[in-house]
Amino acid sequence: MRNILHVITGLGAGGAETFLVQLARALQDHTASQHVVALKYRGSNADILESAGIPVTDLGLTSAMKGPAAIARLAGLIARMRPDIVQGWMYHGNLAAALAHRLAPGRDRRRLFWNIRASNMDAGRYGSLVRWNARLSSWPDVVIANSEAGRDFHLDHGFRPLKFEVVPNGIDPERFRPEPGARAGVRSELGIDGKKVVAIHIARVDPMKDHVTFLEAMARVPDAKGLLVGTGTDEIDLPENVMALGLRYDIARLHQGADIIVSSSAFGEGFSNAIAEGMASGLVPVATDVGDAALIVGDTGQVVAPRDSGALGRAIAREAERPAKERRLRGLRARRRILDDFALDRAMETFAGLYGITSAR
Template structure:
């Protein structure tokens, strides 16, 4: 956004409940870019890795204790956000993901230009009555968002087909291709006992139903039978950790939460994300930026991150262990196919999913709302030194 040289720096208040994983990294990306542009940036979030990283960047952080799901605490969470908004007096509020989108829009109610970014729709994450309530809320609350920013065209179409009458913008997620870049594959300490012939399959993501690690574990016997020296590593933590450990054979490694996923991508022969639904996941973009082939499920948002030429080899139906095993096994056994997929994936990230491109697109949305015009060319280059403190 182009700002007059004598004008005050715009004040932006970001709201987020997740403090780890993809949403947290996106908030950190935007805060870094906006601080570099000289903007006054405050983030309201629970205490955790994101808050620590933001303080290192120079952002103002307002503690906002909030649970992940709606419940009896919602009234107090909304009241606390309203007090934060009153104190910060932002020019624009940017609410990320379902919980901050719920409490934030209730607290502001369009009195200040509000951007809502769902990062995957809440009504897709639940079933039954909760899904009906979530959808009803999204339809009602769209009136309180000056823009609804979707991370993929598929996410926008899903909202439209669900009856949400939003004022839409599509800004695909991006990653930093200077940080996530090809490099020498060095096995992390957890894997140093593996023999030199072991071929490594890595899945990076929150251990939860959405990410589909249970489907990958269901496929693993088929993969191991076809490729006996294959080994699987699940990188991340989450509510399904105990259940997944019970499903996994003893040879599967669990890393827990990690501060930096890049070494795990570089150590992998194939990176897998068997999601049941997505907005646009960062993990496959980061893996492709690191020059690694990926296998994804054919769900909204996931298919958009792949170059079309790779879809026949790297895209499989969701919740289909046999198809997942076939695609992973084929890549493990074909070095030429892996190398070609790696080259095409890296080129696709550079052309369509560079984080600097994402930051400029968000700046254009802000510019339209704040009256400065969509002068995205004035947005600064995003520096690269902050991701280590945001857990995957």
């Protein structure tokens, strides 16, 4: 039985948080006892974890002034739980996990893991976090990146871990799959013409996600319909052929009303869940060349330079102008690529092996 303590900033609806939930639930069924610590806030995924029997502790770290107390509390939790593994998630979670691991007694009897989810981060916004993680990067036994681009970026920025593993995100092919019978219902609900080609973009509003480039690109494809999903998208100005839904939890269903999945990220993306999940649902991918986007997409869609709305618009137009049957076949090829290379089971098995657990299935 492995006892694992996960440390993450919060448990909202982001990609890292969702992947942690998937991993924890898979491991919970196979000889792993787990506890998840949210540094700042619980979020919607906390309830999912607790319903699966995985305890969640919220440290309430709402300001830097509370940092020392939160680290001390986390160290106390480690001392009481005596985990075999302390797993940090993303920059803040990594730092908190490392410091608390050092403070808590018995560190020689447990292992420290870090998880890196980003690639070419904006130095102006995230430089200090990257530097602090780099300074402490020799502390963990293993650093896990979810992309090759993320590993390379962090090695170039001073990371010197004992062991650096790349484990791409895994996508659940049963949750994300084509359901042709749902298409008409989704479009009717959204008021979208059944013959329109729909390009869906799923991301919170953040400079990293570069909604501006997507909106400018869609303005160049007036005959197509753009669909924005994600926190804050319902609060921005939109061109006439784009609609926004805000935060939604029925992403797999919304995929059924779309034809093309778009990522316009400008920087920082490691492994884009949005692109991979859309591909698994049978959508044709159009993405900017950030993180491992080109590796994920392969020859099943279009990859263009970031921050280039003209190139992105032309890529969307090329896919939109294809005959519907050809576009559907390309979408099925995209799904096959996810099934072959990025299925959830593969990621779960790799994590289980790193943790010393026989199986996560």
